Amino acid sequence: MTAQTSTLQTGQVYVSQIRRRVLGLVFLGVAALIWLAFVRGIDPEMTTKMRLVPGGSTVAVEDWEFNTQSALQVLAFGCAVLGAYQLVRGFGRRTGLAFALIGSMFVFAFLSWAASGGMLNLAGMLRIMFIRSVPLTLGALSGILCERAGVVNIAIEGMMLTAAMIGTIVGSVSNLWIGLLSAVLAGGLLGLVHAVMSIKYRTDQIISGTVINIFAVGITSFISGKFMQKYPQINDPGIFRPYEVPVLGRIPFLGPVLFRHNIFVYAMIFFVILLTFMLFKTRWGLRLRAVGEHPKAADTLGINVFKTRYMAVILGGMMAGFAGAYFTLGSVGRFDQVMTAGRGFIALAAMIFGNWTPAGAMVAGLIFGFSDSLAASLALLRVKIPSEFLLMTPYVITMLVLAGVVGRGQMPAADGTPYNKEGAA
Amino acid sequence: MTDAEGKAKKAGKSAVGIFFEEVSRSSLIVPILAIFSGLVLGGVIVALSSEDVYTMWAVSPIQAIGNGLKAAWESYVTLFAGAFGSPAKMIAALQGGDALEIRRAFNPVFESLVKSIPYMFAGLAVALGFRTGLFNIGVEGQIFMGGIFSVWVGYTFTGLPAIIHVPFAFLAGALGGALWGFIPGLLKAKTGGHEVINTIMMNYIAFRLTDWLLREPMKSPASTNPISPVIQDSAMLPQFFPDPIRFHLGFFVALAVAALVYWFLFKTKWGFDLRTVGANPRAARYAGMNIVKSTIVAMSLSGALAGMAGANELLGVNHHLSQTFSPGYGFDSIALALLGKSHPVGVVLSALLFGTLRNGATKMQAAAGIPIDIISVMQALILAFIAAPAIIRTIFRLKEPKKAEPGVRVSGWGGS
Numbered sequence: 132m133t134a135q136t137s138t139l140q141t142g143q144v145y146v147s148q149i150r151r152r153v154l155g156l157v158f159l160g161v162a163a164l165i166w167l168a169f170v171r172g173i174d175p176e177m178t179t180k181m182r183l184v185p186g187g188s189t190v191a192v193e194d195w196e197f198n199t200q201s202a203l204q205v206l207a208f209g210c211a212v213l214g215a216y217q218l219v220r221g222f223g224r225r226t227g228l229a230f231a232l233i234g235s236m237f238v239f240a241f242l243s244w245a246a247s248g249g250m251l252n253l254a255g256m257l258r259i260m261f262i263r264s265v266p267l268t269l270g271a272l273s274g275i276l277c278e279r280a281g282v283v284n285i286a287i288e289g290m291m292l293t294a295a296m297i298g299t300i301v302g303s304v305s306n307l308w309i310g311l312l313s314a315v316l317a318g319g320l321l322g323l324v325h326a327v328m329s330i331k332y333r334t335d336q337i338i339s340g341t342v343i344n345i346f347a348v349g350i351t352s353f354i355s356g357k358f359m360q361k362y363p364q365i366n367d368p369g370i371f372r373p374y375e376v377p378v379l380g381r382i383p384f385l386g387p388v389l390f391r392h393n394i395f396v397y398a399m400i401f402f403v404i405l406l407t408f409m410l411f412k413t414r415w416g417l418r419l420r421a422v423g424e425h426p427k428a429a430d431t432l433g434i435n436v437f438k439t440r441y442m443a444v445i446l447g448g449m450m451a452g453f454a455g456a457y458f459t460l461g462s463v464g465r466f467d468q469v470m471t472a473g474r475g476f477i478a479l480a481a482m483i484f485g486n487w488t489p490a491g492a493m494v495a496g497l498i499f500g501f502s503d504s505l506a507a508s509l510a511l512l513r514v515k516i517p518s519e520f521l522l523m524t525p526y527v528i529t530m531l532v533l534a535g536v537v538g539r540g541q542m543p544a545a546d547g548t549p550y551n552k553e554g555a556a
Numbered sequence: 557m558t559d560a561e562g563k564a565k566k567a568g569k570s571a572v573g574i575f576f577e578e579v580s581r582s583s584l585i586v587p588i589l590a591i592f593s594g595l596v597l598g599g600v601i602v603a604l605s606s607e608d609v610y611t612m613w614a615v616s617p618i619q620a621i622g623n624g625l626k627a628a629w630e631s632y633v634t635l636f637a638g639a640f641g642s643p644a645k646m647i648a649a650l651q652g653g654d655a656l657e658i659r660r661a662f663n664p665v666f667e668s669l670v671k672s673i674p675y676m677f678a679g680l681a682v683a684l685g686f687r688t689g690l691f692n693i694g695v696e697g698q699i700f701m702g703g704i705f706s707v708w709v710g711y712t713f714t715g716l717p718a719i720i721h722v723p724f725a726f727l728a729g730a731l732g733g734a735l736w737g738f739i740p741g742l743l744k745a746k747t748g749g750h751e752v753i754n755t756i757m758m759n760y761i762a763f764r765l766t767d768w769l770l771r772e773p774m775k776s777p778a779s780t781n782p783i784s785p786v787i788q789d790s791a792m793l794p795q796f797f798p799d800p801i802r803f804h805l806g807f808f809v810a811l812a813v814a815a816l817v818y819w820f821l822f823k824t825k826w827g828f829d830l831r832t833v834g835a836n837p838r839a840a841r842y843a844g845m846n847i848v849k850s851t852i853v854a855m856s857l858s859g860a861l862a863g864m865a866g867a868n869e870l871l872g873v874n875h876h877l878s879q880t881f882s883p884g885y886g887f888d889s890i891a892l893a894l895l896g897k898s899h900p901v902g903v904v905l906s907a908l909l910f911g912t913l914r915n916g917a918t919k920m921q922a923a924a925g926i927p928i929d930i931i932s933v934m935q936a937l938i939l940a941f942i943a944a945p946a947i948i949r950t951i952f953r954l955k956e957p958k959k960a961e962p963g964v965r966v967s968g969w970g971g972s
Contacts, residue, residue: 285752285756328940328943328944332944332946332947334943334944335943337691337693337752338890338894338939338943339940339943341693341887341939342936342939342940342943343936344887345888345890345891345932345935345939346932346933346937349929349930349931349933349936350601350929350933352927352932353605353927353929353930353932353933354605357605357925357926357927358605473760476756476757476760479756480753480757517768517771519764519765519767519768519771520768522764523760523761523764523765526757526760526761527757529757530743530753530758533743533747533753534743534746534747535747535749
């Protein structure tokens with residue numbers, strides 16, 4: 132349904148008048164919500180305390196304590212100003228940014244209100260957000276590699292799961308790095324299977340992905356049930372330890388949040404930058420995107436569509452394999468049945484929410500990672516919201532994005548359509 | 557080659573040769589060989605995973621391979637004995653004349669039927685989607701919604717006679733599933749949001765919703781586990797035999813619904829409209845059909861069928877809601893619907909196969925220590941072979957069919 136999205140120029144998305152006004156009203160609504168739901172009922176003397184040191188860190192920072200009511204008033208006022216500006220003038224192509232600002236102000240308002248009278252470890256929460264976003268962002272990068280070349284990959288989940296297991300087994304009998312390498316290779320192998328099925332045999336790409344997902348759940352649970360529970364020595368690879376970046380790691384607050392992680396977090400940031408550069412600044416990336424947008428034109432210009440797609444899908448598989456290794460080698464150091472628990476599909480959601488760009492995927496990954504981290508620390512708050520509802524947010528947001536409520540994404544035009552050189556479309 | 561030459565060549569062939577050529581071109585051969593290959597490869601995996609093979613390998617590789625094959629063969633014997641029961645036991649029980657023993661001996665067959673009922677409903681749901689051009693990956697979530705709705709009706713209302721309570725709870729389940737199909741249908745029709753992504757997301761929303769319901773509002777006060785209260789006796793689908801046979805009315809309901817789906821899709825104007833919209837939306841629009849309405853109706857109906865699968869499991873077998881009542885029926889049913897060529901008759905037959913496999917595999921797990929997950933592997937392989945007939949045709953050196961095989965094609969991600 133690309134016809135419904137009108138793009139004027141690259142990067143400049145046309146925002147309709149109606150959408151501008153509706154969004155303005157939504158922003159004002161958020162301001163009203165903060166005012167009515169949070170500001171009114173609160174005791175003016177109440178304060179909120181935020182800890183700025185995550186657990187285990189040695190960089191001391193004093194707790195941040197502020198008056199809850201005045202903070203909420205400032206936030207509500209800020210939202211109202213943004214809403215009024217959006218309603219009258221509109222943010223144009225910065226609408227997304229304004230939306231993000233409103234969203235974070237609302238979340239912050241909610242947290243200040245919910246933690247008023249108590250204490251919330253903001254730093255710990257943000258640190259966990261980064262960690263939880265790793266498989267989501269890396270998985271989304273896998274999806275981006277495949278889909279930018281025109282092959283839909285809903286098998287991220289299956290690839291991650293298989294790689295998580297292979298990495299554990301190989302890592303247990305050799306060492307962590309070889310385990311990581313074999314996880315990447317396992318993902319690449321499943322990528323190859325996906326490529327052969329969907330490019331060579333022109334199987335429907337969604338069905339091919341479903342095959343991999345069902346197969347992965349089956350084979351990993353089978354091997355885990357048959358061997359790994361019986362022989363614990365092949366299910367004990369150890370984990371990659373956090374590494375503190377010199378100097379940067381000592382920065383108060385930001386240091387422990389950003390620069391004291393294991394290699395997966397750093398790799399995520401590295402791959403996001405690398406892939407952004409490769410996709411949008413190199414000939415390689417231009418060709419890959421051409422194959423995903425208009426394979427026939429690309430073919431006419433002498434680009435080998437099949438080869439490009441094979442490469443993209445195999446690389447995507449390897450990326451998913453790397454993401455899968457996070458679950459075992461980067462997190463718990465043990466493989467459990469179906470341990471990815473749908474993260475591959477949240478990664479798919481992050482890819483869509485990030486509009487098929489690496490940086491966008493990381494933003495989406497962080498947002499979804501935040502909801503994950505928030506759900507884990509909900510029990511500490513004064514207000515009881517069921518954590519399950521927070522865990523639903525990635526899915527709901529994705530559906531809203533797809534429906535065009537939060538701005539419509541631009542998927543690669545030939546995404547999901549197999550290429551037929553003879554031209555029978 | 558001209559026609560005459562072709563005929564002459566054909567005439568020169570033996571009758572057997574012609575027969576094989578016809579068979580190799582027929583459309584039924586691919587599903588059969590796909591099942592066969594899936595079973596064989598599953599056996600290879602079982603053989604490879606038997607520890608005997610590795611301990612023997614150092615002594616004698618040939619012996620090791622033999623042991624592996626033996627392990628695979630024995631597992632399949634256990635599987636099929638588990639699925640159909642053992643004839644010796646049946647005869648002995650009949651001669652003994654003890655009613656309970658007879659029921660025990662014949663129970664495996666009935667249990668296979670019981671296990672195939674949810675597959676029938678779920679398979680019909682996916683098949684109806686395919687026939688109307690929609691890929692409903694959300695069957696699993698719709699099963700859960702159906703389960704939630706039917707169980708709630710099942711334990712909340714008291715004092716209703718069974719003749720009212722059972723259909724009421726069952727239809728509530730269908731409604732729950734329909735609601736979960738309606739939302740992605742509406743989004744697809746009105747905004748173009750692809751149903752594959754939306755139904756995947758709806759699955760996880762349903763799972764989280766179930767988690768929450770079982771932790772708070774619907775949790776049974778009598779249990780420490782996250783399960784719902786047991787439904788009233790009046791809401792249970794009646795069973796035909798005393799314990800241990802669990803064979804219940806749901807089987808016949810499923811057959812009736814399959815017939816109804818066949819009649820609806822292929823014999824009514826509405827069904828024709830839906831199929832036309834699925835096959836060629838552009839032509840349907842020119843013919844004046846309402847695509848928005850068709851998409852919504854098709855997704856809701858598909859969801860309703862999936863919801864019935866959930867209702868059936870909970871009203872007929874489990875009698876209470878838990879997080880694990882569906883071992884992935886919704887995902888398996890994608891393979892199942894394609895195996896049955898998205899035709900109600902094919903779906904019923906494939907469901908019987910899948911139910912038998914699952915029942916047998918449960919017994920195999922208990923008896924031979926082979927995890928039941930092996931059947932997911934087999935189903936994935938069968939799905940791969942069905943979806944890419946070219947693989948099967950290459951492996952078995954079959955000839956190309958005369959007319960192109962209608963492959964499965966989901967309407968593209970990026971429009972078109």
